[in-house]
Amino acid sequence: MERPAITDTPKKPYLKYFLLAVLVIAIDQVVKLLVHYNMYLGEEIMILGDWFRLHYLLNPGMAFGLKWNSMYGKLALTLFRLGAMLGIGYYLYNLVQKDMPKGLLWCVALILGGAVGNVIDSTFYGFFLDNAPNNAPTKWFNGQVIDMLFFPLFDGEYPSWLPYVGGQHFLFFSPVFNIADSSIFMGVLIILIMQKRYFVGSEKESEIEKEGDNRPTEAIPSKPQES
Secondary structure (H helix, E strand, C coil), rough: CCCCCCCCCCCCHHHHHHHHHHHHHHHHHHHHHHHHCCCCCCEEEEECCCCCEEEEEEECCCHCCCCCCCCHHHHHHHHHHHHHHHHHHHHHHHHCCCCCCHHHHHHHHHHHHHHHHHHHHHHHHHHCCCCCCCCCCEEEEECCCEEEEECEEEEEECCCCCCCCCCEEECCCCCCCCCHHHHHHHHHHHHHHHHHHHHHHHHHHHHHHHHHHHCCCCCCCCCCCCC
């Protein structure tokens, strides 16, 4: 009696990429809650001279302080973020199935983790932390994102000869953001820099594989039959 064939446990190559996204979410949420419970709104803590500060800020809009000025704008933005989060997760799974370059997969995992981190704020913080704007139609899905990373590297005045802004004060870098924003930014930046290697290279490899599969196989001469 033949023994049944032993099958290997199916591998889950996508798991490590989703674990990176979970790690980003965890770090992002821990930092946000530490800031919320240990700093008052608008408080600033110097970390590295004047160049790096923790600045507790609530962002009712998008990343880096961008806003959508409408009563239902925040609700629409949160729903959009939820859809984008699901889309990015599905996209990452498909990329793993297609065996795309690992660098691309890590970058998409960073983007997914950052997207989920800010979705948590937008969906739940309005109710559990009571930080929804006063004109919000509901506390659910209207939470404000907690930002705290501030890098005012240098400031000065625009040269007087510049049109429109000459003589005005400027600050670089002025946006206040969070870990989730940083994760999204880094993932997108690396993809833009490495796009030729991530996409063009993988397309060439797949074309070579297809050409190899379509090549006619050489006929193997058969042995003459013995009489």
